[in-house]
Amino acid sequence: MSTPPVTELNNRAREIFRLVVEGYLTSGQPVGSKTLAGEGGLDLSPASIRSVLAELESLGLLAAPHTSAGRMPTETGLRLFVDGMMQVSEPTAQERAAIERRLTEPGPIEQALETVSALLSDISGAAGMVMVPRREPRLAQMSLIPLSAHRALAVLVGQDGQVENRVVELGATIAPGGLEQASNFITAHLAGRTLAEAAHAMRAEIMAGRSQLDEASRDLVERGLAVWSEDATKRPVLIVRGQANLLDESTLGDIERVRSLIDDLENKQSVAELLDSAREAEAMRIFIGSENRLFALSGSSVIAAPYRDREGRVVGVLGVIGPTRLNYARVVPMVDFTARSLGKLIG
Missing domain, CATH: 1.10.10.10 (Winged helix-like DNA-binding domain superfamily/Winged helix DNA-binding domain)
Known part of the structure; x- marks a missing residue:
């Protein structure tokens, strides 16, 4: 119909x-x-x-x-x-100030994302969700330290000061000085680029014959860059807070629906894929019940909005999930304002 x-x-x-x-x-x-x-x-x-x-x-x-x-x-x-038909209720000056105050509390960006998720939960009376920004770190330095004849430790330092360690499996016996040569090559020639940019620039140099690296060292450079990229894809992509809000008095007669919803939230990868549609649309998205098959059984609604960095690029998505009787008129503009406020913090 x-x-x-x-x-x-x-x-x-x-x-x-x-x-x-x-x-x-x-x-x-x-x-x-x-x-x-x-x-x-x-x-x-x-x-x-x-x-x-x-x-x-x-x-x-x-x-x-x-x-x-x-x-x-x-x-x-x-x-x-x-x-x-909905007449939205824009956040008051006091509400906007409270949101911005909580987001600008001192701490790393990860703490701000946790705060946003809890804040959205408080605003909606449901569960708040924030996708971690897909931000590739830019390299400042990379060092390769021998662990054994077949393994090395890649110590990667981003321009933001973040230090991460990765174990690299060596594909062949590395000549004396090979690890140092590969480290110096990455640091000297590829610093300041993202991993994707670094890999592209490295291959271009090698194909053009401008690289002085031997074959074993070139392979090591590839492995050193790849291991950071591969690990990044395995990190949690979604922060969810306020699941307890889904268990209120109104749900007691519909406990199976709530259990189904909580099961859906446990599968964070699937929820993240749903939120990604807001990133791709670059606009607010509202999913009501079975409009999305992920929540067909739980009959839940999702309100999601992308947030952008200071250059206007979409870097993540935030939103709320709860029963279909969400207060859309209040929650929609609050989600939108929170997304814009978070974007101001993203470099």
């Missing part, structure tokens, strides 16, 4: 639909005609309201749980509301 544009609903149906959705998002409970007649400010009888509710249900925008006479929005209805 195709979703009707909101403009195809008459004023009466649009207003009743809006009240049902907002009431459900606030309480998590179906909204009945008596509630709408008494508290919704509608100049309509309960019978007239029920007629409109039935019409909205036939359009696939509302559903009536078998345990209640009230209505609640379907995923289709929520999508229509989010895309065409």
